[in-house]
Amino acid sequence: MQNVHIGTMGWSYKFWKKSFYPNDLDSSKYLNYYASQFDTVEVNNTFYRIPNEKTVLAWKEQTPPNFIFSLKFPRKITHFKMLTNSEEDTSVFLKRVSLLKEKLGPLLIQFPYNFTEEKLPKLQEFLKILPKKYSYAVEVRNKKLLNDKLFSILKEHNVALAWANHPFLPLVEEITANFLYIRWEGNRKTVNGTLGKTEVDKSESIKIWANKIATHMGSRRIFGYFSKYFSGNPTKDIKEILNTI
Structure with missing residues (x-):
């Protein structure tokens, strides 16, 4: 499935030992091992800080x-x-x-709840100046923003609306770019996420999502990322959805 790239949100989790990482694997080898199993990952720590050159080059060198x-x-x-x-x-x-x-994939522009419709002109200006050689996705946390005004801006700039499977937001499957960006968030109130095992059976949900992906995979690239809060076991979720598509 050349057009389908499914991964997790992050890889540096010691509680994945035994369930995913070999028990004797040093944490410095986690990315290398992860990349031997899956072909993509969403990096969360860039949300908190811009990584230094050494870190970015190490990511590149440790992956195929x-x-x-x-x-x-x-x-x-x-x-x-x-x-x-x-x-x-x-x-x-x-x-x-x-x-x-060549290993750089979509860049996720994630906004907080208080990024409201009044700020859409600022988003329009921002997207205009972004280099077109990169791919971008936008995720909003205010459901009032999920409207035609936002979709129109994203379509104008070929920016994907992230399909966020979030417990407190409606799922809006609007296609605004030549690729799809899917995020399976899960519910932090019901899933611990640090137990290194499946906590909630998501098999039926995964079947539904596999069908959605199969519908679109012939016409566009698809990037999807599982949170540790979806079922509690994102590496298992990846294997399950890829085996179901």
Whole structure:
């Protein structure tokens, strides 16, 4: 399935030992092992800080040629500044992650609840100045933003609306780009996520999602990422959905 890339949100979890990582595997080898099993990952720690060059190059070196990194935009840009006066930070971030070269996948621009419709003109301006050589996805946490105004802006710039399987938001399957970006979030109130095992049976949900992916995989690339809060066992979820498609 050349067009389908399914991974997890992060890989550096010691509680995955035994259930995924060999018990004697050093944590410095986690990414290398992960990349031997799956072909993509969503990097969450870029949300908290822009990684240094050494870190980005290490990610590149520890993974095979076909591996793809999707990375979150830093919260300094999306949450603290909310895109205002963020040109320099954005430039630094893009320059840094460009070191991944062909392994750089979609970049996730994730907004907080208080990013509201009044800020859509700022999003329009921001997307205009982003380099077109990269792919971008947008995720919003305010359901009032899930409307035609947002969709129109995203379509204009070929930016994907993230299909967020979030417990407190409606699932909106609007196609706004030439690829799909899916995030299986799960419910942190019912799933611990750090037990290293399946806590909630998501088999039926995975079957439904496998059918959705099968419908679109012939016409566009699909990137999807499981949170540790979906079933509690994201590496198992990946294998299950890939075996079901």
